[in-house]
Amino acid sequence: MTISVFIDGAAGTTGLEIRERLEGRSDLTVVTLPDALRKDAGARRDALNSADAVVLCLPDDAAREAVALIENPAVRVVDASTAHRVAPDWVYGFAEMEPGQREKIAQSTRISNPGCYPTGFLALVRPLVRAGIIPADWPMTVNAVSGYSGGGKAMIAAFENSDAPDATDTAFHIYGLGLAHKHVPEMQGHGGLVHPPIFAPAVTRTYRGMIVEVPLQLRAMPKAPSLAAIRDALSAAYADSKLVSVEHTDDVGQLSIERIAGTDRVELFAFGNEATGQARLVALLDNLGKGAAGAAVQNLNIATGLDELAGLKL
Structure with missing residues (x-):
């Protein structure tokens, strides 16, 4: 079984870097929307709720709106914006920062990517x-x-x-x-x-x-x-x-x-x-690496139970 991943904001700098790290992987499938539907609320809602995991590469307000669209409790979200980095109900996605932080990321459905x-x-x-x-x-x-x-x-x-x-x-x-x-x-x-x-x-x-x-x-x-x-x-x-x-x-x-x-x-x-x-x-x-896309992919891997280093550039 492969993990489905939707990148909301895949056309931005961080989104493109994430796509590059996910290309060619057999353990996951990247869900994409046609250009004409990237800003269509209904199509985005469907993609956000049907994927196993979502990576948000959006401005802060748009990231909050995207999270509000997610009704499926099983969807794991990695937010690369600033919107949730100090929110108490989100886990901070710096796996190496604290003892036990990696385990918190693995158990969470809401992960904020560090700046x-x-x-x-x-x-x-x-x-x-x-x-x-x-x-x-x-x-x-x-x-x-x-x-x-x-x-x-x-x-x-x-x-x-x-x-x-x-x-x-x-x-x-x-x-x-x-x-x-x-x-x-x-x-x-x-x-x-x-x-x-x-x-x-x-x-x-x-x-x-x-x-x-x-x-x-x-x-x-x-x-x-x-x-x-x-x-x-x-x-x-x-x-x-x-x-x-x-x-x-x-x-x-x-x-x-x-x-x-x-x-x-x-x-x-x-x-x-x-x-x-x-x-x-x-x-x-x-x-753009550990400071953005690399960290997002690492968090995605941890959250979905995949090899933590898969797709990363060492």
């Missing part, structure tokens, strides 16, 4: 908060840069098409200057933090890839943790993971945003200076 930036931030911070190395009320800062595909079709056009309405020739720009980015509640809530972190996102002129960095003044922290303690805690948290790895090295002179672009993995680094008591925690991932 790309929060994936890197939480991969670094959550194990350290859980271990008591970072106090839950510590003032956190996260600096991050993404490839422009993270902005969807409009931003892709702006960077690639000189005739686009918002065309740009910039190499790098920062945004989220009002410190109210929609990823912040997700970072705070799932990070177990008392206060929202200062989030400083940026976009650079490369199609895909992401660097997420958390600087820490170790000497100012209550336990003045060592770099070794941080690395040990991260290594213990991801010891059994095939997708999240902790790189133990001090001889890296630089890290490129493209280092693991095109994969569905996350690489974590903890750099520091023992003399100054400072550290730079760094996560590398693909904003």
